[in-house]
């Protein structure tokens with residue numbers, strides 16, 4: 001990695017080059033020390049935090065991180081997300097009269113507002129009252145804001161930072177609030193269906209063969225036209241994204257998620273129009289121009305949705321995409337020591353366990369059957385993934401962080417604690 005080039009200029013071409021370079025580097029455990037060097041040099045002077053990059057591996061618990069580590073880094077290897085300087089655990093329990101285990105909406109509301117709420121709530125309290133969100137507060141503090149995801153850009157996790165609705169299903173209303181209320185500068189991901197009224201297919205046609213249920217369904221008018229009028233560059237391909245001028249960018253790269261989540265061999269597809277690392281690099285290059293700093297939310301959604309389908313192959317592929325995005329973020333942080341980087345998951349999905357290959361071990365039926373074997377990088381050994389559910393579980397999620405305030409994440413905290421730390425940067429008391 002050429003850090004001098006990174007320090008001089010952080011534009012899209014550089015970001016793309018870093019994506020490629022770091023993706024290789026990060027998977028090579030022997031290069032860990034040199035990759036970490038700029039951060040420890042910066043630590044001596046501990047600058048105040050100006051920027052926050054918050055990365056959600058949706059559904060990513062400790063076992064998924066371990067499966068990813070074995071597969072992508074090897075028996076003695078380390079993932080980029082595990083090389084951050086601080087680490088801790090978060091509990092994820094929602095405040096829901098009917099549920100013990102959280103969904104993504106209640107979990108992201110806890111991060112974005114510091115309040116526990118019911119499953120399905122997007123930054124509203126248990127009585128449905130809207131709560132102040134970090135995305136809106138960061139904007140009010142003069143920072144640039146952005147969200148990047150392989151889910152719909154209006155899906156629960158990013159939505160909780162930039163909107164308020166009593167029902168996570170109202171994704172067209174969430175899109176409307178992005179344009180009318182919270183105004184994130186960079187919006188990149190899937191979910192075109194929610195930005196257009198029925199009968200207006202847009203760049204991604206209605207009822208495609210891979211999922212005939214996908215079709216434009218918005219009830220708030222043509223929000224893409226509205227975004228263009230509000231000054232967004234609207235892009236739908238990798239090439240257009242690469243060319244887009246810094247500033248306000250709306251990139252919609254799929255009707256719904258940027259993949260097809262199904263069990264292995266049953267129509268599962270993961271070949272996004274633009275990968276998460278590239279979207280992250282572009283977002284950083286654009287948000288970085290704001291002198292008062294920025295707040296960027298990055299999410300890999302395949303880690304959750306393929307775990308719902310108990311599809312170990314695609315979960316590991318999603319982990320690789322997430323790792324590339326983390327590597328891009330780390331490369332940025334290495335030359336921008338005023339940036340707090342946090343990587344965590346909103347909850348665990350699948351009850352995933354990493355096991356020895358053992359034909360005599362108990363095995364679930366249907367999609368819960370043991371899954372694998374999966375390769376271990378640099379080894380001729382393999383491992384099995386066992387699943388216990390197609391839903392979420394309530395185990396703690398790991399959190400790792402680097403940059404200013406990162407040491408606050410050591411120890412075990414409720415997920416609302418993310419808000420308590422991030423607000424110090426994004427919504428400081430005056």
Ligand SMILES: [Zn+2]
Nearest residue numbers: 059304305349
């Ligand atoms: Zn889920």
